[in-house]
Amino acid sequence: MDTIEALRAIVGASGVMDSAEIATRSAGVLRPDTLKARALVRPKNTEEVSKVVRWCHDNGLGIVTQGGLTGLVHGADASAEEVILSMERMRAIEEIDPVQRIAVVQAGVVLQTLQEAVEQHELSFPLDLGARGTATLGGNAATNAGGNRVIRYGMMRDMILGLEVVLADGTVVSSMNRLIKNNAGYDLKQVFVGSEGTLGIITRLVLRLREKPRSQDVAIVAVPTFEALTKLLKHMDSALGGSLSAFEVMWQSFYRLVTSPPARGKPPVSQDHPYYVLVECLGANARLDSERFVAALESAMEARLVSDAAVAQSDSDRRAFWALRDDVVQVVVGGMPVVFDISLPLAAMEQYVATLRMDLNDGIGEHKLWIFGHLGDGNLHVIVQVQPQQYTTLRPKIEAIVYGPLGHLGGSISAEHGIGLEKKSYLSVCRSGSEIALMRALKAALDPHGILNPGKIF
Amino acid sequence: MDTIEALRAIVGASGVMDSAEIATRSAGVLRPDTLKARALVRPKNTEEVSKVVRWCHDNGLGIVTQGGLTGLVHGADASAEEVILSMERMRAIEEIDPVQRIAVVQAGVVLQTLQEAVEQHELSFPLDLGARGTATLGGNAATNAGGNRVIRYGMMRDMILGLEVVLADGTVVSSMNRLIKNNAGYDLKQVFVGSEGTLGIITRLVLRLREKPRSQDVAIVAVPTFEALTKLLKHMDSALGGSLSAFEVMWQSFYRLVTSPPARGKPPVSQDHPYYVLVECLGANARLDSERFVAALESAMEARLVSDAAVAQSDSDRRAFWALRDDVVQVVVGGMPVVFDISLPLAAMEQYVATLRMDLNDGIGEHKLWIFGHLGDGNLHVIVQVQPQQYTTLRPKIEAIVYGPLGHLGGSISAEHGIGLEKKSYLSVCRSGSEIALMRALKAALDPHGILNPGKIF
Numbered sequence: 001m002d003t004i005e006a007l008r009a010i011v012g013a014s015g016v017m018d019s020a021e022i023a024t025r026s027a028g029v030l031r032p033d034t035l036k037a038r039a040l041v042r043p044k045n046t047e048e049v050s051k052v053v054r055w056c057h058d059n060g061l062g063i064v065t066q067g068g069l070t071g072l073v074h075g076a077d078a079s080a081e082e083v084i085l086s087m088e089r090m091r092a093i094e095e096i097d098p099v100q101r102i103a104v105v106q107a108g109v110v111l112q113t114l115q116e117a118v119e120q121h122e123l124s125f126p127l128d129l130g131a132r133g134t135a136t137l138g139g140n141a142a143t144n145a146g147g148n149r150v151i152r153y154g155m156m157r158d159m160i161l162g163l164e165v166v167l168a169d170g171t172v173v174s175s176m177n178r179l180i181k182n183n184a185g186y187d188l189k190q191v192f193v194g195s196e197g198t199l200g201i202i203t204r205l206v207l208r209l210r211e212k213p214r215s216q217d218v219a220i221v222a223v224p225t226f227e228a229l230t231k232l233l234k235h236m237d238s239a240l241g242g243s244l245s246a247f248e249v250m251w252q253s254f255y256r257l258v259t260s261p262p263a264r265g266k267p268p269v270s271q272d273h274p275y276y277v278l279v280e281c282l283g284a285n286a287r288l289d290s291e292r293f294v295a296a297l298e299s300a301m302e303a304r305l306v307s308d309a310a311v312a313q314s315d316s317d318r319r320a321f322w323a324l325r326d327d328v329v330q331v332v333v334g335g336m337p338v339v340f341d342i343s344l345p346l347a348a349m350e351q352y353v354a355t356l357r358m359d360l361n362d363g364i365g366e367h368k369l370w371i372f373g374h375l376g377d378g379n380l381h382v383i384v385q386v387q388p389q390q391y392t393t394l395r396p397k398i399e400a401i402v403y404g405p406l407g408h409l410g411g412s413i414s415a416e417h418g419i420g421l422e423k424k425s426y427l428s429v430c431r432s433g434s435e436i437a438l439m440r441a442l443k444a445a446l447d448p449h450g451i452l453n454p455g456k457i458f
Numbered sequence: 459m460d461t462i463e464a465l466r467a468i469v470g471a472s473g474v475m476d477s478a479e480i481a482t483r484s485a486g487v488l489r490p491d492t493l494k495a496r497a498l499v500r501p502k503n504t505e506e507v508s509k510v511v512r513w514c515h516d517n518g519l520g521i522v523t524q525g526g527l528t529g530l531v532h533g534a535d536a537s538a539e540e541v542i543l544s545m546e547r548m549r550a551i552e553e554i555d556p557v558q559r560i561a562v563v564q565a566g567v568v569l570q571t572l573q574e575a576v577e578q579h580e581l582s583f584p585l586d587l588g589a590r591g592t593a594t595l596g597g598n599a600a601t602n603a604g605g606n607r608v609i610r611y612g613m614m615r616d617m618i619l620g621l622e623v624v625l626a627d628g629t630v631v632s633s634m635n636r637l638i639k640n641n642a643g644y645d646l647k648q649v650f651v652g653s654e655g656t657l658g659i660i661t662r663l664v665l666r667l668r669e670k671p672r673s674q675d676v677a678i679v680a681v682p683t684f685e686a687l688t689k690l691l692k693h694m695d696s697a698l699g700g701s702l703s704a705f706e707v708m709w710q711s712f713y714r715l716v717t718s719p720p721a722r723g724k725p726p727v728s729q730d731h732p733y734y735v736l737v738e739c740l741g742a743n744a745r746l747d748s749e750r751f752v753a754a755l756e757s758a759m760e761a762r763l764v765s766d767a768a769v770a771q772s773d774s775d776r777r778a779f780w781a782l783r784d785d786v787v788q789v790v791v792g793g794m795p796v797v798f799d800i801s802l803p804l805a806a807m808e809q810y811v812a813t814l815r816m817d818l819n820d821g822i823g824e825h826k827l828w829i830f831g832h833l834g835d836g837n838l839h840v841i842v843q844v845q846p847q848q849y850t851t852l853r854p855k856i857e858a859i860v861y862g863p864l865g866h867l868g869g870s871i872s873a874e875h876g877i878g879l880e881k882k883s884y885l886s887v888c889r890s891g892s893e894i895a896l897m898r899a900l901k902a903a904l905d906p907h908g909i910l911n912p913g914k915i916f
Binding site: 097098099100101122143144146150151152154155157158167171172173174175177178179180181182183184185186187188190191193194195199210211212213214215230234237238239240241242243282283284285288289291292295296343344345346347374376377378379410411412413414415416417418419423427430431432434435436438439441442444445446457458 | 555556557558559580601602604608609610612613615616625629630631632633635636637638639640641642643644645646648649651652653657668669670671672673688692695696697698699700701703740741742743746747749750753754801802803804805832834835836837868869870871872873874875876877881885888889890892893894896897899900902903904915916
């Protein structure tokens with residue numbers, strides 16, 4: 001039986017696309033190319049996933065699981081010989097339990113769909129990122145997604161209580177724990193979260209929900225020096241007692257980009273400062289938490305950690321301030337840039353950026369450099385734009401300049417986007433030989449024939 | 459060369475105890491017996507651990523790693539043929555970085571030692587549990603310790619950024635990540651945290667620190683019904699906006715035990731209510747946070763979720779309130795009880811306890827039953843005391859009554875203590891055959907000869 005026929009026998013005729021149909025689909029966000037694969041199969045439930053995987057296993061075919069295709073590291077690319085397993089029909093929110101404060105979902109549920117569904121129960125699913133309208137919860141889990149509020153709520157890993165996974169031979173392991181505390185044997189879910197689909201296929205999840213915040217205070221503040229930035233982070237974190245929910249730093253060039261035409265944003269404070277921070281507090285008591293928020297900013301100004309500040313006075317202000325930080329699309333005006341997602345210790349960051357500027361000036365000539373990121377997590381997005389006709393030739397040089405110093409500084413080449421194919425050749429910059437050997441040992445134990453997301457990570 | 463000689467060649471003469479010396483040491487907290495082993499070896503650093511492990515590996519000897527011996531599930535028991543690897547000489551706090559907010563420690567550092575060291579930097583290491591003065595950070599990591607403030611800060615797993623581990627063949631894998639966000643390949647530390655020493659030996663850790671809280675509000679409240687308890691949890695969590703740090707429930711019999719002679723505690727509210735909760739808020743602003751805390755309790759009283767409340771007015775009140783919750787030692791007056799550490803969904807808890815009472819009355823006759831626990835995490839400590847002369851015969855029956863319903867209810871036989879040897883025969887109550895098979899596959903991949911903490915968990 002050929003692949004298409006065999007898969008149709010499992011999931012029904014409409015559940016399988018052949019290579020011609022597949023080629024009509026985009027390869028994903030910011031991608032000019034289209035998908036390719038031997039077949040694209042769309043199971044409706046775990047049992048169908050298991051049967052598809054077993055068939056591929058028995059026939060030696062590689063399987064690439066796809067969610068919303070919003071990843072940025074070619075982590076879900078398939079070759080023409082592989083089978084794409086798409087989660088697009090597994091979109092059921094099976095349960096929301098407001099007492100236990102959990103949601104049970106299939107892996108194909110879109111992040112924003114869950115966010116909106118739990119809000120109706122006065123609850124919050126606090127993972128949040130730009131791709132919320134397309135990214136799936138299974139993809140968020142497989143890549144351990146980060147986003148805007150990691151400083152308060154952690155990464156996707158921290159929001160997963162249980163999961164169900166299909167192993168490389170089709171075995172279903174249901175580990176749908178609903179408890180915050182469960183030390184009964186190994187915490188198996190940890191092995192699969194962040195493994196980019198290479199160790200198993202996540203089919204269902206139990207997610208932890210939080211009470212919906214009752215107040216939101218947001219400010220854009222200007223900061224005079226990098227040292228003041230790190231002190232301000234400590235100051236706000238301490239002064240807000242557990243409710244600091246974002247500390248998003250914008251270097252001057254990025255702030256100017258998103259507050260000048262053609263961007264639609266207006267600068268809440270002047271464009272002449274070296275650093276800007278969007279500070280957010282998600283709280284419980286609008287009056288008392290706002291008073292505390294403003295008092296914390298005032299004492300920061302007295303301590304000269306903040307040069308100027310604009311505090312949002314309305315929902316429209318709050319939206320406008322966040323819109324600045326989120327207007328990342330401005331960086332593609334003038335041609336596709338090279339986008340990085342790195343992290344490094346705060347103590348090394350100022351010197352790293354200074355060296356980066358010099359090395360880029362020396363190494364690639366004329367370019368634009370924008371930096372912003374989740375400073376509370378040590379995570380910077382570094383964006384370098386060169387002339388479009390130079391993109392291909394300069395890209396490896398830019399990568400070497402950005403990644404080169406990170407190993408020495410204890411940084412990471414991927415804070416939140418993962419490795420995929422794109423960063424694979426740089427993995428050894430920040431992971432040792434013994435670490436990579438151990439990763440390979442885990443891969444060999446769980447997927448001895450290498451059929452799950454072949455070639456990714458290492 | 460015999461074992462003692464070979465190990466002395468690695469760590470020096472004073473670093474090794476023979477079986478006679480070993481037999482003079484207690485087997486641990488609440489244990490009447492003494493240690494036994496072929497040898498007890500005390501390496502000073504990772505290199506020595508690696509050499510010891512390699513020697514044991516090459517000579518086919520089992521290795522049991524020991525920290526503070528405060529575990530309650532026989533998770534660090536050694537046989538007369540095995541080698542004990544004690545972390546007692548690996549007690550260096552290597553670094554405290556107040557900007558990055560991390561500590562780097564050797565695995566043998568005692569929890570309280572680190573807590574006190576970071577306080578000098580106006581920081582907090584928020585893991586906290588009764589054994590803080592003896593338990594080691596390596597042991598906390600190997601067992602994924604929980605404790606009193608999981609609702610706010612998570613378990614030990616959530617506080618570990620990086621670790622160094624010695625594998626079964628002596629290979630050192632250094633994964634000393636210092637970053638909150640690092641998605642560069644598999645998050646290897648997750649495999650070892652909570653694995654009870656069966657997959658590798660944790661030698662060093664990078665731990666995440668928090669800003670030291672500036673305010674602490676504590677109350678003991680009486681609650682009329684179980685339904686009100688679950689509503690109060692949601693209410694306080696929501697009303698305190700991220701700063702609820704403990705929600706410790708005491709059933710009436712436990713409250714009476716710790717507020718009546720011979721216990722030294724006095725009841726802050728009368729002893730006639732069915733449930734009591736110690737509620738704590740660790741905040742930032744003494745005035746505003748206290749105002750918010752009291753307002754939250756007042757609205758809970760208006761909503762009849764709380765029948766009576768005593769709010770701590772001083773440090774001595776706060777200590778006295780916590781001392782009630784912590785006075786667990788009262789349960790050993792009258793003979794050693796059987797102590798359980800279970801978790802289950804909130805919606806099932808009331809019925810579970812009612813059934814438990816009936817089954818104990820029907821099944822074992824006269825006994826005492828005390829229940830308290832971290833309700834915010836679904837974690838209950840159930841303590842059953844029978845006549846000392848009946849302990850041995852009734853214990854299996856009591857275990858069957860307590861554990862029996864948990865599988866059906868989605869509960870766990872171990873919320874925070876682990877499995878060790880003690881709960882091994884009950885593991886299948888709450889973990890499926892496919893889960894246990896996957897645990898075994900991980901064990902086989904990392905410790906094919908089964909020399910690390912032999913026989914524990916499964």
